Amino acid sequence: MSQSINITNEDILHQVKLSCKIPEIVEQIITRKLIIAAAEEAGIKVEVEELQKAADQIRLVNKLDSADRTWQWLEKHSLSLDDFEEIAYLNLISGKLTNHLFADKVEPYFIENQLDYVGVVMYEVVLDDEDLALELFYAIKEGEMSFYDVAHKFIQDTELRRKGGYLGIVRRKDLKPEISAAVFSAKPPQVIKPIVTSKGIHLILVEELIQPDLNEKLRTNIIFNLFSHWLNQQIAQSETSK
Template sequence: MNQVKLSCQIPDLVEQIVTRKIITTAASEAGITMETEELQETANQFRFMNKLLSADETWTWLKKQSLSLDDFEEIVYYTAISGKLAAYLFADKVEPYFYEHQLDYASAVIYEVVLDDEDLAMELFYAITTEEMSFYDVAQQYIQTVELRRKGGYRGMVQRQDMKPEISAAVFAATPPQMLKPIMTSQGVHLIFVEEMIQPELDDKTRLEIVSNLFSAWLKQKIEQVEIISRLESNNNVD
C-alpha cells in the first residue's frame, strides 16, 4: 500500500473501489443475477481477450497475477454483472440516443497526411489537384510513421465524433471523392482526401458502443455524487 501511495495511484484505486461498490449495489437493487451459462461465456471471452487459450496458460497467468481460482471467478462475475447492469439500465435508450445523435455516427473513408508547413501543404494540395503528384506519392514522401506510410496515408473509416471539429466540418461538407484544402489544427496542417461517405447504421457494434458510453457517463455521475457526500460528511466531522 505504501508503494501504491508513493506511485500516486491512491486516487485511481479509490475510484475503482467506489465503482465496484456502485455496480454491485445497483445490480443487487435491480435484482440482477447471473446464470452459469452467462458466467461461462464471460470467462471464455476473458480468456480469449487475454490470449489464455489453454488451461495451463490460464493457471500460469493466475500465478503471475497472484490470483486464486476464486479470485478469477470473482473477476468473471464482476465483468459479467457490469455488462448485464449496463444493458438493464440503457438497452431501451439506445435507439432514441442514436437517432438524436445520428450525425455523430456518420463516417467517412479518408486518407491523411499531416505537415508542419502551411505553405508546403498548399503547394502539395495544388500538385495533387492538378495531377502533378498523387496523394500516394505525397504520403510516401512526407509521412514519418512506417505503417501509415505503407498504407499511403489511409486512415480507414473514421466516425465524425472521432474527428476534430474543424476537420469534421470540412470532411462532411465534401462531395467524395474529393481532395480538401489544407486544414490547420493544433497537430499541424492536414491534407485529407475524402474517398467515401458512410451513412450511420445502428448495428450491434454501435449498440454496444452507445450502451458503454451511457453506462460510463452514469458511473461518472454516481462517483461524483459519492465524492460530494464524502466531502460534506468530512466537513461535518470537522465542524
C-alpha cells in the same frame, strides 16, 4: 549469495502507496460497490449456469486451458477460487446491469447523435508550410501529381507513408470541428483545400462518405459509453457526498 525475501501484506500496501496507485484503486473499489448496489436495487440475479459461462470466458481470455494453468494463474495473482468466482460474478453483473439500464436507450441515442457516427474514408498529409500545402493542392487538382506522390514524399512516419496517408474510416466526432466541416461538405473523391490547425496544415483526400449503420459493434460501443458515463456520474456523486 542469494537470499530469500519475505513480502508481507503491509509491504504490498506500502508499495501501492509509493506507486501512487491509491486513487486508482479507491476508484475501482467504489466502482465495484456501486455496481453491486445498483444490481441489487434493480433485482438482478445471477444463475449458476451464467456464472460458469462467465468463469469459462475468463479462462478463455487468459488461455487457462488446463487445471494446472488455472492454479498457476491464481497463485501468480494471489487469488483463491472464491476470488476467481467473485471476478466472474462482477464481470457478469456488470454486463447485466449495463443491459438493464441502457439496452432500450441505444437506438434513441443513436438517432439523436446520428451525425456523430457518419464516417469518412480519408487520406491525410500534415505539412508545416501553408504555401507549400497550397502549391501541392493545386498541383494535385491540375493533375500534375497524385495525392500518393505527395504522401510518399512528405509524410515522415514510415507506415503511414507506405499507406499513402490512409487513415481508414474516421468518425465525424473524432475529427476537429474545422476539419469535420470541410470533410463532410466534400463530394468524394475530392482533395479539399488545406486546413490550418494547431497540428499543422492538413492536406486531405476524401475518398468516401459512409452513412452510419447501427450494427452490433456500434451498438456495443454506444451501450458501453452510456454505462461508463453513468458510472462516472455515480462516482462523482459518491465523492461529493463524503
